[in-house]
Amino acid sequence: MVVLGILGAYLGGLLVDWRWLAICSSIPPTLLLVCMCFMPETPRFLLSKGRRHEAEASLRFLRGPDAPVEWECSRIESACDELGSSFQVSxxxxxxxxxxxxxxxxxxxxxxxxxxxxxxxxxxxxxxxxxxxxxxxxxxxxxxxxxxxxxxxxxxxxxxxxxxxxxxxxxxxxxxxxxxxxxxxxxxxxxxxxxxxxxxxxxxxxxxxxxxxxxxxxxxxxxxxxxxxxxxxxxxxxxxxxxxxxxxxxxxxxxxxxxxxxxxxxxxxxxxxxxxxxxxxxxxxxxxxxxxxxxxxxxxxx
Structure with missing residues (x-):
């Protein structure tokens, strides 16, 4: 997607001046910013913080309302337990x-x-x-x-x-x-x-x-x-x-x-x-x- 964006900028430079090109280039990040406001936190992060209910809601958002979110949450928790402690300088x-x-x-x-x-x-x-x-x-x-x-x-x-x-x-x-x-x-x-x-x-x-x-x-x-x-x-x-x-x-x-x-x-x-x-x-x-x-x-x- 990065290379497509670069190509799009080059093509835009053939058609419009740099001011309009800058305005057009601001549209994708603006849309991304708006969409990210509606994105839930990742289930792994929520489970690592002990917020299981929110993790299940996040999984339902990502997988659909009928997904077996309890089972997947249990798998993620097991994986986190096997991983052990987080990174240390040692x-x-x-x-x-x-x-x-x-x-x-x-x-x-x-x-x-x-x-x-x-x-x-x-x-x-x-x-x-x-x-x-x-x-x-x-x-x-x-x-x-x-x-x-x-x-x-x-x-x-x-x-x-x-x-x-x-x-x-x-x-x-x-x-x-x-x-x-x-x-x-x-x-x-x-x-x-x-x-x-x-x-x-x-x-x-x-x-x-x-x-x-x-x-x-x-x-x-x-x-x-x-x-x-x-x-x-x-x-x-x-x-x-x-x-x-x-x-x-x-x-x-x-x-x-x-x-x-x-x-x-x-x-x-x-x-x-x-x-x-x-x-x-x-x-x-x-x-x-x-x-x-x-x-x-x-x-x-x-």
């Missing part, structure tokens, strides 16, 4: 906790340090600096490519494996950002402007196939249930913090180290992401949570 001594946490954080760092958000937000300006005449149309093409290949990634992810796709994705992104750096500077030749669109298309294709969706998927697979909430929150915080930093400093980097230097920096980060993937990230395809935990602890899984 849990970070466990390699089954700190190793996946470090991997999750680094996945989010590398995802944003590839420059994806800065590139998507400033796509039209980037194409203009690369002397591409139809910069607004090029942005729409980039958005469309991202939608298509994100859908492709969803289909092939379980077949190809997470690690393989991350490596292929990182290599494609490193090569394409390096190529874009060749034509992004002020001294770039206008007859090479086609390379700007081609390299950007390869970058977005690579990102959509791997480093776009897979870090979020891996994050949901590698954390033990006990720490999943806290660990996921830390990773999400890292992701959006890095997104803010990269996007906020993008124009400054373009001015200080030039356009070429900025994209070569992104290329080097993509190269590091490939090395990190090969050295540190285990393949999680087809593995149970217990097997993944055993991998991090260095023991044999079931």
């Amino acid at each position: 849990d970070l001594k466990d390699p089954g906790v700190y190793k996946p946490l470090v991997i999750g954080i680094m996945l989010m760092v590398f995802q944003q340090m590839s420059g994806i958000n800065a590139i998507m937000f400033y796509a039209e300006s980037i194409f203009e600096q690369a002397h591409f005449k139809e910069s607004d149309l090029a942005s729409v093409i980039v958005g469309l490519i991202q939608v298509v290949f994100t859908a492709v990634a969803a289909v092939i992810m379980d077949r190809a494996g997470r690690k393989v796709l991350l490596i292929i994705s990182g290599v494609a992104m490193a090569i394409s950002t390096n190529a874009f750096g060749m034509v992004a500077g002020e001294e770039a030749h206008t007859d090479l402007s086609w390379l700007a669109l081609a390299s950007m298309a390869v970058f977005i294709t690579g990102f959509a196939l791997g480093w776009g969706p897979i870090p979020w998927l891996v994050m949901s697979e590698i954390f033990p249930v006990k720490v999943r909430g806290v660990a996921s929150a830390v990773c999400v915080l890292t992701n959006w913090t890095m997104a803010f930093v990269v996007t906020k400093t993008f124009q400054d980097m373009m001015n200080v180290i030039t356009s070429a230097g900025t994209f070569w920096l992104f290329s080097s980060m993509c190269t590091l992401s490939v090395i990190f993937t090969m050295a540190c990230i285990p393949e999680t395809k087809g593995k149970t949570l217990e097997q993944i935990e055993a991998t991090f602890r260095g023991t044999s899984g079931p």
